[in-house]
Amino acid sequence: MMGLGWMEIGIIAALIVLLFGTTKLPKLGGAIGESIKNFKKGVKDDTPQLTDKNKEDDKKS
Numbered sequence: 001m002m003g004l005g006w007m008e009i010g011i012i013a014a015l016i017v018l019l020f021g022t023t024k025l026p027k028l029g030g031a032i033g034e035s036i037k038n039f040k041k042g043v044k045d046d047t048p049q050l051t052d053k054n055k056e057d058d059k060k061s
Contacts, residue, residue, distance in 0.1 A: 004012075020028060 017025065
């Protein structure tokens with residue numbers, strides 16, 4: 001399986017600049033970064049937190 005070389009990465013970068021333009025790229029990067037940050041926050045908040053009551057219930061079981 002062939003990997004991406006510098007020439008291929010340069011061509012892909014040039015195509016992205018041509019498609020989105022230089023004015024939209026910073027906005028796109030910021031939106032992607034914000035999405036990743038919100039996803040990580042959501043995953044962190046979704047993990048169950050053991051409280052004292054939960055620990056007592058686990059000991060009784």
